[in-house]
């Protein structure tokens with residue numbers, strides 16, 4: 710029996726990186742999966758891989774910033790699985806921008822994907838849970854940028870601080886209905902999202918107490934805990950998964 714057997718989870722931005730890592734780990738624990746991404750080709754290739762290993766997977770293109778798209782995706786997941794138990798708000802974007810040169814479009818896009826996307830998906834899934842009196846768990850992707858500042862990272866850091874705030878607000882609001890909301894705050898995780906991956910790897914080996922960057926598997930282990938009943942008395946937290954980076 711897997712730790713998520715008889716459950717189903719929605720994971721956004723699951724075609725690659727951390728989202729794909731979480732999907733693999735949930736699948737190994739018996740979870741049925743509803744995955745979305747903007748990248749249809751990558752998503753369908755990954756979904757076929759999971760299906761070949763025996764996982765029940767729905768994989769659809771959906772844009773978490775668009776209400777109709779997000780709603781259709783959640784409706785399709787509910788139609789396929791009857792109910793959804795876990796929402797992982799993983800879809801996100803990252804770029805650095807010199808603040809005084811930053812364009813309105815850059816700011817808007819960062820907040821749209823990283824904040825509005827999380828809010829929209831959470832609202833749609835929470836409505837499903839409230840309508841069916843279903844206890845659910847939300848796992849958000851914040852970042853250590855939620856708590857410390859990085860040069861040229863005002864937009865990203867602000868977006869991730871908002872995710873941490875939204876996590877606390879929703880946890881407070883919906884705790885009485887049995888809905889738990891937590892966030893993970895990764896440090897450097899080895900994915901294609903990060904530019905200058907080699908520099909970051911070197912930097913991580915010198916500076917991070919555990920002397921390496923993280924992997925999607927490292928984050929997926931925490932995502933499994935936060936989705937499972939093992940974390941049944943934990944809500945509203947933002948948990949670092951950073952190799953000890955925040956200590957320094």
Ligand SMILES: NC(=O)c1ccc[n+]([C@@H]2O[C@H](COP(=O)([O-])OP(=O)(O)OC[C@H]3O[C@@H](n4cnc5c(N)ncnc54)[C@H](O)[C@@H]3O)[C@@H](O)[C@H]2O)c1
Nearest residue numbers: 722726727746747772773800801850852895897898900902
């Ligand atoms: N990699 C890191 O070091 C790191 C650190 C801290 C936090 N995070 C957070 O973890 C999450 C995943 O990061 P990653 O490194 O795997 O990134 P990634 O770029 O490898 O994957 C993100 C996925 O999200 C998808 N996506 C983007 N916009 C979308 C939208 N509007 N609708 C649906 N899907 C969309 C992309 O197509 C992509 O497949 C992000 O929220 C990121 O901010 C990453």
